[in-house]
Amino acid sequence: MALAAVVLVGANARAARAEAPWLEASSEHFVIYAQDSQRDITRFSQQLERYHSGMALLLSSTAPVPSPSNRVTVYVVRSESKVRELYGEGSKYVGGFYVPRAGGSLAIVPAVTSANGVANWSMVVLLHEYAHHFLISSNPMAMPRWASEGAAEFFASSKFEADGGIWLGRPAQHRAGELYFAKDVEAADLLDPAAYESRKNKSYDAFYGKSWLLYHYLTFDPARKGQLTRYFELLRAGKGQREAASQAFGDFDVLEKDLGKYLKKSRMAAVRLTPDMVPAGAVTVRALAAGESAIMPVRIRSRRGVSSPEEASALLAEAREIAARYPDDPAVLSALAECEFDAGNDAEAIAAADRAIAADRTQVDAYVQKGYALMRRAAQAPDAAAAYKAARAPFIALNRIENDHPLPLVYFYRSYAEQGVEPPPLALDGLIRASQLAPFDHGLRMNLGQALLRAGRREDARTILLPVAYNPHGGGGAEHARRIVERIASDPAWKGEGDTFEGAAEEEAATPPPAG
Template identity: 75%
Template structure:
């Protein structure tokens, strides 16, 4: 009898009424959540995310340190799925949430989440899936083929939270049942040898995600295959190609395919239940947003997501309206500075940031926006050296407040490069540290990889670039990282010169 998987249905919940909800901030070790919700629900949501992190850390034996405050993932909870889709852009009517990895500002945007009974909505699955990617790339620099990255993310995202604080991981991915049974099939050989998969045009939806989950789940739990997944990863780490590593670790692909079919047909599948004692978490701090900060929150979310030149003036007008009502709120002025910067008004951004810092010298975003604005105007200054020195000042001040914020380290390095000067060793060390603090920022990895190639540090560059090349979502940056790795392997004397240097700059700014 085939294993019966019931496809999960995306639930849409009503937005909590203002009578019992207001904008709250829930702050924990790895997340900051903003939601127009009540204290009970946002606290439970925060605890679940922290226990999910703790569960992944336990199972993957991760010893990653607690991130600095600005390196945590910020989760913005909006009214419904339609708002998520509008913020994301495009026309994906199935989108239930999304994640943007960024040094000093990683964020996720999801609709209202209701997991009070332990079950999770599809929007929560999306968030957990994307956080799994964030966790995996933050925990190690090993090469992760697309099937492995997506299979692991699906494996962990199929979670369930118990009322007593326990968490289930590795449950059957019920939300992938439809594609496993109805979508165009993807063979194990397609997953393990990307050249085979890429031969197809993929004009129709296929079972790639579902089959990746199935293979990861099978290799994790099947006793006869014990140790094979670890062997496969070790072979990849040693430089073996994906197909060769898979054949050596798993054996004949046709046999593996038949074993997967049998595994999917089982009446029951294994899962891991972790008791609350095994996934301890720290305290959750709650803060009710003041009236001004709450009024600015819709603007802030859109600004943090990123605005186009066409959208920026409208958003700025909204921000200025709120700022006129709350001129004494430092968070409001800090958000205003960001919208001024997004609209191209550098002097106004600096003025708003200065006003915010005069009220509250710990407004991190105000330092960032002032620094960004000063960097943008520096090339046009009569004395560029003095202008770049001034542009570094806000980031240096921020570094004193939050020593492990990655952006001061990034812009210290950039202040030399943008002047056409060779960065000193201290600046390169800072860039390396920034990558360690924000390993999920692929643009930062490209910048560092290109710098290391220029210095002839081929092995270090390869380590930095591998996660970009294996990015499961692909894209131009991933394509160029693979080109750089091929050039490094074929031409030991190459130090980034030629057409590749210009293409690298385009990839970095992607």
């Protein structure tokens, strides 16, 4: 997971160059880029690693360490208003967000304070977003929205001890005002999405707070022991959300009354993990060179994704200006290649990527951007076979550098599929492996499900697509996946003929408590 402090693009980005130097702190699950002191960025990295270790311990997760490029990139901006600006439309209550992408997952949160003690709001947002990433990576089944948000709030309500220990599952004090004063949400609303949709309005409600309360209650209350596990088992068995909840938790009115009593308790349980239980591992810190520091704001905005040709053009102009001042910096050239690609300039993107690779053959992003540009050019090439073979080359080179990077595996498959050629079995195996490396990328799951369906592996396709189909944040992708799953069940002869979908990652938005 990579974390970077973000500053404004344009004039504000130039002003930021006079601020504190950028540092990189690298650890097993995080790469942190921040304008901070070496002491603070090291402590920050260690806290995040201990948080990861704590979640892994409590959830009995044995997920392998991700490859360097498959760590999450977390960008820390100056304020919640900047978070909302980067999020775009529908950001009124967003305090941070997470975008799961194979080889490029990112979270954007406001400025984080890594002092020991109870996590402040900005740290809570970051921990909330990483909890989503961890939960998706550890469990292929899509959790109902209340459980997903409730679990993220449960783990994010943490406290870091000076000795290296950590508290998890503490009361979510930042949701207290929401639970007492925001528009009420009942347990039945959480457990029956149709009921919630029929009642909700545009005003802020207590969905996040009530989700935390229900998850905390079901985790710690002795009278409800085992019910949460039973609920998830029923969902995995194919039960609907309301039916599973009714069988696991009983009468919803009784549950609502019990939650009310639980909320009024003067003390609540939490889990303290000692330092030896939550190892942080090694952290390596380096100072970024001048060019890499200068390009960082552009790189961050580009990674988030440009939303219009006009935005791509404006960002490219700044990238070119910085590249003119640092013409030999491989990090600058890699970022320039991405901006050129986003602006539709394939030849220029390839040229910038080649210069970056010539300066530093380990520049992973340069191989990716060159591959993207060559793939896009290949779609219009007169000799498709030769063009797609050329497009595979940078991804094959990247695979040699980082064997478990998922993107080379994805684009090896696509280089055949997009030219209308049956991908060889090795390519399909690679796509399966990519999904194993990046189970959180639901666009990749969609592509794999369709590939398996075309290959006649109907049950495998259904298994891969179910988490997409029932993802509460999935939008149109989830609806599309549900239609495929339903047709697999109703049409035994269908192998996906006529079905197309351009997979895209969904976004998880962490909502702060209302102001005031």
